[in-house]
Amino acid sequence: MKRLAGFGFAVAMGALASTGAIAQDKVKVGLIVTLSGPSAVLGQQARNGLEMAFKDLGGKVGGKEVELIVVDDELKPDVAVTKVKGLLERDKVDFVVGPIFSNVLGAIAKPVTDSQTFLISPNAGSSALAGKSCNPFFFATSYQNDQVHQISGKVAQDRGYKKVYLLAPNYQAGKDAMAGFKRDFKGEVLEESYVPLNTLDFQSELAKIASMKPDAIYTFMPGGMGVNLVKQYRQAGLTIPVFSAFTVDEATLPAQGEAALGMFAGSNWAPNLDTPQNKKFVDAYVAAHNAVPATYAFQAYDAGLLIDSAVRGVKGDLSNKDAVRAALRKADFTSLRGSFKFSANGFPVQDFYLTKVGKRADGKYETQIVEKVFSNYADPYVKDCALTN
Structure with a gap:
């Protein structure tokens, strides 16, 4: 567990023994993301982004000192539940930010929301929480x-x-991936292949692809899975167009290198998105980490700005949950992506882009916008959510 108090980055267990008066003057934020195993880089990007947001805010949200407590969910739902209960019951956090993976989100959503603590996802967006099971x-x-x-x-x-x-991993986000792709694609799906989460050997799947000769491949393989898939795809000598999400992104590109060049992806953002706020963020991230930020970092950065806007909106009084919720829904901050607002189900209404892997002037790899595909797009499940704006 990592604590960042006031962003002097001094970790002290004595912080747990703060007096009631001091605790009331702080806003406690618990971050639960994957920080170990093949997908650790995704959680590291999210942690970096949230830390940058709080640093840029001067170590405060809504004028109150912020304390960030970071835990690793290990990409294990049972571990995540134990860790998040620690954040809620021991640390008494005001907000929980996380996780990266939807199977972990499915495990922690109930304990967090049942405690009437606000859960802000900087990545996972399960369909289960967008429709009938949406939560205030x-x-x-x-x-x-x-x-x-x-x-x-x-x-x-x-x-x-x-x-x-x-091709996708066999868990909720993988199933959402397939459903999402097929929503507008009306051609023939030769095979809908699911592999175990954290699979690193794709030789059998690539052999099938070579024999079936599809017009294109669509894959969702985040983290280390994507690194291995792309490298093995190139080693197999395949030239079939590859479309994806999170398979080739700034979290995986440093390891994929030239093998990923020219591959397509879909995203709500890219490092070269032309807004002043985004340019400043990307430049600062590269300077601090010698790496290009991925969506995990930018979305976590926006989560920090969202928390700041909510605390500011209630003038630091977090006791009235309805007022905090209203302040969160207002989203009174400038997102790095530009246009942004919430639907009734708590998911954004935003633009989406086709991107392609390219090389920056400094030699680093990044995804770059090819075209805007959807504008001001709300997700299709909001119609089933009983909450109102």
């Missing part, structure tokens, strides 16, 4: 999972591809 204590600064995959499905349809091969 849940917000996402990312997207609903289907949407980023729907981008590639629409592009594949518009470009006239007739046959595609789909």
Whole structure:
């Protein structure tokens, strides 16, 4: 567990013994993300982004000192539940930010929201929380999972591809990925292949692809899974167009290198998105970490700004949950992505883009915007949510 108090970055267990008066003057934020295993880089990006937001805010949110407590969910739902209960019961956090993966989100959503603590997802966007099971204590600064995959499905349809091969991990986000791609793609799906989460060997899947000869491949393989898939794809000598989400992004590109060049992805953002706030953020992130930020970092940065806007909106009084919720829904901050607001279900209404892997002037790899595919797009599940704006 890592504590960042007031962003002097001094960790002290004595912080647990703060007096009641001091505790009331702080806003406690618990960050729960994956920080170990093949997908650790995703959680590290989110942690970096949230830390940068709080640093840029002067170590305060809404004028009150912020204390950030970071825990690793280990990409294990049972571990995540134990860790998040520690944040709620021992640390008594005011907000929980996280996680990266939807199976972890499914595990922690109930204990967090049942405690009437606000849960802000900087990445995972399960369809289960967007429709009938939407919750007044849940917000996402990312997207609903289907949407980023729907981008590639629409592009594949518009470009006239007739046959595609789909590949994703066997968990909720993987299933949302397939559903999202097929929402606009009307051609033939040759195979819808699911592999165990954290699979690193794709030889059998690549052999199938080579024999089936699809017009295009669509895959969702985040973290280390994406690194291995892309490298093995190139080693197999395949040249079939690859569309994806999170398979080639700034978290995986340093390890994928040249093998990822030219591959497509769908996203709500890219490092070269032309807004003044985004340019400043990307430059600062590269300077601090010698790496290009990914969506995980930018969405976590926005989560920090969202928390600041809410605390500011209630003038530091977090005791009235309805007032805090109203302040969160207002989203009174300037997002790095530009246009942004919340739907009734707590998911953003925003623009989505097709991106392509390219090289920056400094030699680093990044995803770059090819075209805008959806404008001011709300997810398709909001119609089933009983909450109102």
